[in-house]
Amino acid sequence: MIPAESVAASKHQEFSLYVHVPFCSIRCGYCDFNTYATEDFGQGVGLATYANDAITELDFAQRVLTGSGVPERPMNTVFFGGGTPTKLPVADLVKILRHAVELFGLSPEAEVTTEANPDSVSEKDFAVLASGGFTRVSIGMQSVVPEVLSVLERTHTPENVPKVVSWASHEGLQTSVDLIYGSPGETLEQWRRSVEAAISYEPDHISAYSLIVEDGTKLAAQIRRGKYHMPDEDLMADMYLLAEELLTEAGYHWYEVSNYAKAPRYRSTHNYSYWRNQDWWGIGPGAHSHIAGTRWWNVKHPVTYAHRLRQGDSPAAAREILDQKTQFFEKVMLELRTVDGIPYETLSKVHGTEILNRKLQWLQNQGLIDDEQLKRGVVGLTLQGRLLGDAVTRELLPE
Numbered sequence: 001m002i003p004a005e006s007v008a009a010s011k012h013q014e015f016s017l018y019v020h021v022p023f024c025s026i027r028c029g030y031c032d033f034n035t036y037a038t039e040d041f042g043q044g045v046g047l048a049t050y051a052n053d054a055i056t057e058l059d060f061a062q063r064v065l066t067g068s069g070v071p072e073r074p075m076n077t078v079f080f081g082g083g084t085p086t087k088l089p090v091a092d093l094v095k096i097l098r099h100a101v102e103l104f105g106l107s108p109e110a111e112v113t114t115e116a117n118p119d120s121v122s123e124k125d126f127a128v129l130a131s132g133g134f135t136r137v138s139i140g141m142q143s144v145v146p147e148v149l150s151v152l153e154r155t156h157t158p159e160n161v162p163k164v165v166s167w168a169s170h171e172g173l174q175t176s177v178d179l180i181y182g183s184p185g186e187t188l189e190q191w192r193r194s195v196e197a198a199i200s201y202e203p204d205h206i207s208a209y210s211l212i213v214e215d216g217t218k219l220a221a222q223i224r225r226g227k228y229h230m231p232d233e234d235l236m237a238d239m240y241l242l243a244e245e246l247l248t249e250a251g252y253h254w255y256e257v258s259n260y261a262k263a264p265r266y267r268s269t270h271n272y273s274y275w276r277n278q279d280w281w282g283i284g285p286g287a288h289s290h291i292a293g294t295r296w297w298n299v300k301h302p303v304t305y306a307h308r309l310r311q312g313d314s315p316a317a318a319r320e321i322l323d324q325k326t327q328f329f330e331k332v333m334l335e336l337r338t339v340d341g342i343p344y345e346t347l348s349k350v351h352g353t354e355i356l357n358r359k360l361q362w363l364q365n366q367g368l369i370d371d372e373q374l375k376r377g378v379v380g381l382t383l384q385g386r387l388l389g390d391a392v393t394r395e396l397l398p399e
Contacts, residue, residue, distance in 0.1 A: 020284030034286030094132030341380030
């Protein structure tokens with residue numbers, strides 16, 4: 001059950017759903033997500049059974065939320081991520097979505113997204129998704145440069161990306177393209193090629209993420225052995241600034257440090273639910289959930305996950321209740337990354353006006369926070385501040 005204090009606070013929160021699909025054709029060398037390059041785990045668990053297991057967890061979620069007294073709220077956003085959601089038949093994605101809507105309802109203007117690998121979808125798939133209630137597709141592109149894709153161990157065909165964008169747009173779906181910069185050996189000119197290519201496909205939204213090499217991944221081991229070398233911080237900054245320049249010139253506007261949209265209506269509403277620490281239930285192996293300061297996560301292995309659900313048990317592995325200090329840290333860290341910034345009033349309640357004003361004056365002098373926003377009572381990042389966002393966050397946390 002969900003603690004009473006989180007139940008009480010949840011009435012002020014929006015509710016979203018995340019569905020984790022843990023299947024991939026191969027496991028990319030940089031990936032540290034809970035994904036598996038297999039379709040059959042044995043013991044009656046695999047790609048063919050996944051939709052039914054996810055639906056079983058949806059039923060479990062509804063019972064827990066209702067039994068805990070969490071107020072009923074329609075889903076504001078739904079996001080299918082992975083892994084590669086489109087490894088599942090799109091009819092299964094629609095089946096999961098429709099069951100979720102039956103249980104929780106869906107807001108009239110809700111955003112419903114699935115990630116897609118450009119090699120794992122067909123033109124007709126988008127017609128099924130659109131008619132089944134999806135509104136948006138996020139396409140994993142990463143790069144158009146074969147050498148960069150090879151380092152990342154991405155096996156998709158770059159030429160398929162513009163086709164997929166076109167197919168999705170034709171069905172009335174919003175489109176987003178994901179890029180990654182800073183791969184070992186990648187040059188500034190190679191990064192330019194990828195950004196310009198993404199722009200030429202005319203998606204509604206483009207994400208440009210810096211590569212983060214996580215411990216335990218194949219790429220991390222290759223770097224330790226000296227096979228690859230990461231670019232230095234100056235090159236990473238130049239890559240970010242180049243993306244900012246090219247995307248802005250093409251009519252895309254930043255709204256979060258790594259995300260750009262042609263217009264506010266194309267921003268990722270689901271990601272905003274995370275950045276504003278709203279409520280969501282995460283379906284699937286290893287998926288995380290959050291209800292008003294209570295966070296929990298499911299067991300990782302698909303077999304253990306499926307068997308627990310089939311036995312009528314909770315798939316959760318553990319949970320934590322976030323204290324006020326942690327919640328404030330996450331609020332600053334996440335909201336500061338957005339174009340909306342953080343209200344001055346929110347920070348002054350923690351620091352007091354005298355200490356906060358001293359901190360803000362120093363950040364202004366360094367050119368890291370926006371003067372015009374501050375005049376409106378909002379602390380927001382400048383372009384230079386986006387490059388040094390972690391440092392700004394540290395400065396705005398209590399000493």
